[in-house]
Amino acid sequence: MDLLEYQAKEWFREMGIPVLPSQRIDRPSDLKGLKIPYPVVLKSQVRTGGRGRAGGVKFVENTIDAIAAAQTIFHLSILGELPEVLLAETKYDADREFYLAVVLDAAARRPLLLGSFQGGIDVESAPELLQQVVVEQEFSPFYARRLSLKMGLQGTLIQSVSSIVEKMYQLFVQKDLDLVEINPLGVSSSGKLMALDGKVTVNDRAIARHPDIALMAEKKASRANSRYPAGMLGTWEEVAAGNVGILGNGAGLVMTTLDLVTDAGSKAATCLNLGHGRNLNPLPLAFGDRLKQGLEFLSQNKSIQVVLINIVGSIFTPGEIAEVIANFVQHQEEHPSVSKMRHAYPRLVVRLAGTDLELAKERLAAVQVLLVENLDEAVEQTVRLAKVPAKR
Amino acid sequence: MDLLEYQAKEWFREMGIPVLPSQRIDRPSDLKGLKIPYPVVLKSQVRTGGRGRAGGVKFVENTIDAIAAAQTIFHLSILGELPEVLLAETKYDADREFYLAVVLDAAARRPLLLGSFQGGIDVESAPELLQQVVVEQEFSPFYARRLSLKMGLQGTLIQSVSSIVEKMYQLFVQKDLDLVEINPLGVSSSGKLMALDGKVTVNDRAIARHPDIALMAEKKASRANSRYPAGMLGTWEEVAAGNVGILGNGAGLVMTTLDLVTDAGSKAATCLNLGHGRNLNPLPLAFGDRLKQGLEFLSQNKSIQVVLINIVGSIFTPGEIAEVIANFVQHQEEHPSVSKMRHAYPRLVVRLAGTDLELAKERLAAVQVLLVENLDEAVEQTVRLAKVPAKR
Amino acid sequence: MKLTPESKVLIQGFDELGSSTHAALMKAYGTNVVAGINPGLGGHTLNDIPVFALVEQALAVVGAVDTTIIFGSPYQALDAALEAIAADIRQIIIICAGMPPLDMVNLLRKAETTETLIVGPNSPGIIVPGKILLGTHASEIYTPGTVGIVSRSSTLTYEIALQLTQAGLGQSIGVSIGSDIITGSSFLQWLQILDEDETTQAIVLVGEPGGNSEEAAARYIAEAIDKPVIAYIAGRQAPVGKHWGHTGTLAAVVGRGANVGTAQSKLAAFKEAKVPIAERPSQIPELVKKALKKGGGGKE
C-alpha cells in the first residue's frame, strides 16, 4: 500500500526525520486558516509520479492566490487520479539535493540502503548515480555510514545523513515497509537536512499486524468502494481488451493459461486466480464459493465471450468443482433476470484434472458444458469459441 | 533507577499490559475529583517494599474515608521514605495470583524470564517456586511459552500469560531495563489477567539515551536537591558510623583500602571513588577538579577525622596529584572561614604510586602532609591518627 | 537434505483445521509424521498424531527430528521457525502464505548462521513420489520416476507433473521454493541437490516473472550442472506488474537495470546458457525425452 506524501511525512516527523512545517488542506477554504507563513507550496496528494510536471505543485504568496491554486489542483486529474487532499508546506531553498531510500531487495534477500549525491533524480533512469549497501546482518549504524561514504559525503554530512538513514531503517522495520524514500533530501548551505518529498510503501501482507496501518487501509478501501474487496475472490487483473476470461487456481497456472490463449491468437480480458485451493490461510470465502462468485464476476463483464476454467490439484475434486459450475449454469438459465444487462452469459470451457473426472464429465454434460482433459485442447476450444461472432 | 508503581503502570498501559483504572493523587483533596468508582484502593507510592504491612495500602468505600486515609498515608514514612503521591485504583478480586518478571542475569549474560504459579510471594524467600527461562538468542514468543509451560499453565492461559511476558520483554528492551516485574498478576475466575502491582528498574547507564526517562531522572534528582549531582565527583557511599574517609581512584582499589582500614580496627564513614583517572568518558569535572572537590566534600563531614588518599596509576602523576592536595591544604589554612562550621579540617594520609614520587613528597612536605609509599603503612598511619582523640 | 521415508517429521501450527488433514495425508503417503505442535492442545491426539505444546517437549518424547513443516498463521511462522532452529531442527518447510517479508529476512539471517534449509514460505513443500510427502502437494498427480521438478508455484508444478506422468515420465522429486519475494531455498540450492540426487536423471526448472533467480539459475546450470535441464517460464504474455498475488514479481530491482525480472530476460538467460526452453507445458515431456536420449543420463 502506497502512502500519500503527507502521511509519509507524518511518520517522518514521528521518527525525528526533519520535515518542513506543513498543513493538510481538505478543501480550498481551509487555506483561510493556514497556520504556516507565506510563501507556501501547495502539492496535490496523489500516488502517481510526475505531479510537478502535470501542474499539481504550485507556489503561492497569499490567501487569494492560494485558494485559486487549490481549486485548480483539486480539479486536476493526474494520470487518472484526483487528489482528495492537498499539502500546504513552507517553501524551502535547498543548496543541494540528495536521494535516500531503504528498499527490500529480492536478489540479496535483504533490505538495501540506496543513496545518491544527486537527488531529485529518476533513479530508474540513472542507476549509475545510485549507491547501494546491503544490510546483511541485523542493522547497525555502520551500514548507514557505509552508504554516506559511498555517496561521496565528507565531514559532518557523513554523520547527519547516516543518522537520517538510521531513522529511515527504523521506520522500515517498525512499519514493515517495502520502500521508504526521501527524494529529494534538501541540504541547506549550512549543511542542515530536510526531507522535501517522501514516498512510503507498506508491505501488503504486514498491514493486518499494524492496527494503525490497517485503519488507513480500511479507509482507503471504503473510498474505493469495491464490490469485491481485496482477497474476497482471490486476485484478478484486467489484462487487455480481449473477449476471453481465464479462471484458474494458482498464479503460475493462470499465467501459463494466459500465455497459451494469447499464443493461440485470442486476447484475454480478465484473469482471475482463485488461490490454489490447498491454501490453509483463512480467506473470506471457501473455495467453492470463490469459484461460484468468480464465475458471476466474469459473467458480468460484457466483453467476455468465453471463460476458460483451468483447475488442477485443488482439494476440491473435479466432481465437486463440476457440481459448482453446473449449478451456476442452471441458475443462470433459470434466472435470466439476474443477467438482464446482457443477452447471455459467456460460454464455458472447463479443464480439470484429478480423481473423479468421469463424474465431473457427466455432471457438466447435463448442462451442455464440455469438460476437456487436455490443456492444449481446452485452449484450442476456447480460442475457437472466442472467434465465433458474439451472440451476447 | 526504580520507578514508582504508578509510573510502571503507565508504561504497562502503553504496552497493552492490562492494568486497572487508576488515578494519581497528589494531595488528599484530589480525591474529591476521583473519576473511578468506589470501592477503591489507596496505595502509597514509595520505592521500598513491604508497604502493605507498613500500612501504606488502604481500602476505602467513600470520599470521606478516602480523604482521611490519604492524609494518614501521606504522613506515613515507610523505611524512611515519605510518599509524594498516592495511587487510587479500582478494587480487584483475583481468583489466583501469578508472578512474572524479566531481569538481566549476570551469570547467563542474558535476560531471564521468571514466573511462578504462586504470585504475591517474596521471590527471594521461595526460589524453588520460581521458574526460569534464559533468553539465549534474540527474543521470540516461544521463550514466553516455555515459561508458561514451566509454570504449569494449561489451555488458554498458556497464550494469555505468554502474551504478557512478550510485552514485558518488549518493554525491557525498549526502555533498557534491569528489571520489570508484575507481582502479583491477578487471574480472574474467567481467566482474565490483570497486572495488580508492578516494579520497573531502568538501567542507570542507559537513561541518557531515552529522553523521556532522562526527564524523569532529572525531576527525581531535583527533588533530592543534592549539592553534588550524580557522576560529578565520582561515586561515594556512606559506609558506617566511622571517623575515616577514604578517597581512591577505582572501585576495586577503594574496596581494598576499605578492607584494610576496617581489618586494622578503624571504621570508615564515607568512601569516595573518583574514577580511575584513565577514564575517557566525558565526566563533568576533570580528574584534578574531582580530587579537589572530593577533598572538600569529605572535609565537610564533621565525623571524618582522617582522610586516606590512595591513588594508583592515574594519568595524573604523583607530582600533579600532590600539587592539587597541597593547594587544597593551603587554601584551607588561609581561609579558615570556608570551614567555619568546624574547628579544623581532617588530617590527610597520602599514598601514591608512579614516576615522580620524590617531587610529590617534597610538595606535600611543604604543607606538613606525609606521603607514604607502602599501602599497608599508609593504612597503619591512618588508623593511628584515627585513634587520636578528635581535635575537630 | 534428508528425504528418506524413515526421517522424522514434525508439524507446527497443528490444528483441527487443514493442517491435521494434511498431516494425515502425509502419513498415508508414508511420511513419518511423529508429532504435531500446538500450545493450546498439548497432550491431545489428532488424527493419531500426538500433540505437544512446545517443540522441545515433543523432541524429548520422539527424539531428534529431521524436518518440521510449518502451517498456521503467517504472522506466527517466524516464531515457529525460530523455535525449531533453537531445538536443532535443520530442515524447515513453511507452507503458509502471507508471511511478511521482513520476517523472512530475520529468519534467513538466523538460518544462514545455523546452516538451516528453509523451503518456502508460500510453498506446497517437497514430494518424492512414492516415498515421502513433505507438504501439501497433490500427490495423486505424481508417479515415481527420474525427472526432478523445481518451481516457484504450486499448481503449475502439478500441471507439469501431470504432463510428465501422462507421457510416461515419472518424477524423482517435486519441489516449489515458494511464490514470495523472499524465499528460503533458491533455485541454485535445488539444482545442486537434484544434480547430486542419484535417482534424478533430468531436471525441469519452472520459472515466472519477477526477481533474478532464473537468471542466476541459468548461469549456474551452464557452469555447474551436469544433468540435462529443461526450462519453462510462465507469464510471457502477462502485462508487466500483473502477478495474481505472487509477490516474487514485486521484487525490487532498483539499480539492476530495467529489464531484470521480465519473462523475456529469463528466457534470454536460458538461451544464452544453452538450456532447452519449453514453450508450453506439453512440450516438456518431449524435450526431457530428447535430452535423456542425448545425454544418456548425465554428461561426464
Added chain:
Amino acid sequence: MKLTPESKVLIQGFDELGSSTHAALMKAYGTNVVAGINPGLGGHTLNDIPVFALVEQALAVVGAVDTTIIFGSPYQALDAALEAIAADIRQIIIICAGMPPLDMVNLLRKAETTETLIVGPNSPGIIVPGKILLGTHASEIYTPGTVGIVSRSSTLTYEIALQLTQAGLGQSIGVSIGSDIITGSSFLQWLQILDEDETTQAIVLVGEPGGNSEEAAARYIAEAIDKPVIAYIAGRQAPVGKHWGHTGTLAAVVGRGANVGTAQSKLAAFKEAKVPIAERPSQIPELVKKALKKGGGGKE
C-alpha cells in the same frame, strides 16, 4: 589469542582527546597500531596514525587486523564492535565505561556465533609487560616476568602488579575482564589462556563482590587448571549493595540463593577449591613465591 608485538591493532573511536594519546602510548610501548577509525576524520593523521572513516576502508589499506580497541561514547560501542565483526576482526577490547548492558547482550549473541573474543567493556584491556599494550594499563607499573594477573578492576590490578614488581616478581600478562555486570570474556576463558601461556608460571585472580564468576572460576581451577593460582577478593568489608559504580555487583541473582555474589561466598568457593587466598595485596607476592617453590612451575 594473538598477543605478539607484530599483530596489527586498530583503534576505533579515535579522536583528538584521550584515545589518540592512549594510542600513542601503546605505540611507544611497542604495539603495532596501524590505524584509527573516526567517520569525521577520514584521511587525517593523528599522532602519526592514519585515520579512516570506516573499518573496511582501513583494512583495505593496512590489511587484516588482529585486534581492535574501542574507545569513545559507550552508546556507540555496540555499533563499533559490530562493524569490527563484520570486517572479520575476532579480538575486540572495549575500553569505554557506561555501555548499557543490553547492548552487551546483543553483542555477545553475535560474538558467540562468530567466535569473537570480547574483552571489556569498562576495562583497561591487556598488557604483556615489555611486549605489547592493548588498552590503557598504567604500563610503568609492570615488569616482565612469569605471573599472570586476571581481575575485574583496573587500578586494583595496578596495585597488585606494583606489589609483585616491588617484590621482584615480574608479570607475564595483566588483564581486566571489565567491571560491568556483563562482560565479554570470563575468568574461565582467561584462566585457560593463562594456563596454556608458556611464559606464565603462576596466576593471580582478583575478584570482588557481585555475580557468580569467582565461584565458577574456583570450581574451574579445581577441575582444569594445572598452574598454581592465588585468589584475592576485594570488598570483604563493604556493606552489601555498596559498589562505587562497579555494576558487576548489581548482578541479578534471583533464584540462585541469597548468598551468591557476596565476598564471603566467593572466599568460601576458593577455600573449597583449595586455592590459596591472600588477605591483602601485600600477601600476594609471598603466596606466589610459596606456590612456585612448591609446584616447581606447574603440576604434572
